[in-house]
Amino acid sequence: MSEAPDHDDVNTVPAPTASAVLMHVVRSIVDDPDAVRIETSTGRGKVRLEVTVGPGDLGRVIGRRGRTAQSIRTVVRAAAVRDQAEVDVDFVDA
């Protein structure tokens, strides 16, 4: 249910830096930034970040041959280092 970790709940989100970075990147890429949602769940020592984007924006986030998705994962994992967390990023259609 968590949206962008705004400043109030930043400490309650499992991987705040990774979530913030993910939100920034995805919002910068899609046509409809306001439709971007991130759901966070934890399990097995990992934080799972599930990204939902507006209709038609999934292709943009995934990119040619999944290249954009891969770049997003690389950057978000780097951000997770600051949260001392391991993250998985999944993209789902609206």
Next chain:
Amino acid sequence: MEWVETTGKTLDEAKGKALDQLGVAEDEAEFDVLDEPKAGLFGRVRGEARVRARVRPTQVRTKPERRERRPKKEAAAPTTGAAGAASTTPAADATPRRPAERARRSEPRPSTPRADRPAGPAVDAAQVGEEARRFVGGLVEAFGLEATTDLSGAGSELEIRVSGANVGLLVGPRGTTLQAIQDLARVASQRRLGDHDTRLRVDIGGYRQRRQEALGAFATKMAEDVKASGTARVLEPMGSADRKAIHDALAGMDGISTRSEGEDPYRRVVIAPSG
């Protein structure tokens, strides 16, 4: 014409060695794949790739048709262990022959615009740069880092420089995170701006600068070697930024010329004697 036979962990490595021995560029050689590399468990190499190559005779060159040249059976059959399934087909027979075919059509690729880019009016480079800078700046902020993001560059060559404390996190092992950031900056600046022909580079903590200098020094050494021996050298496959660093470093050098051959991710620079 004489054939040389080489082996390597990959077809490209084997081909590269063959080209080094022959001293010609990829488009002047012809290859037969004798053995495809066989991957073992967990990425270990179980069987090496084996190719034979020769300088392509001139009359073959003018013939556009590719001949379906099958390697001799006995040469192609890998030494499969007798134990186990007796019906194992020799790999060289069963595998598609695409790698060998690809090697024969290695004309320099014309730089056609990519089909998936929307064709549109030229976009102001400064606008692209500003969009990209905003993206990178926001990223740095989301990382919670204290760093500055500057945009520089002339014309369509743009560079965004990030400097500050702890920016190494944004570079990553062998620059992988940096490359991802650069890719994303490009995607982000294309979002609303449509097609543009700007070259966008991101450098973080001077990483690319240092890498470029190291590559330049390496390329200069290779080029001296080519000049001394009169033999072309084919470098390892590299990403576009690294290839450009090498082309740029050698652009002013007399007696040699450089070009890129092959297709990503195996595209690589050839340094050849000129004239």
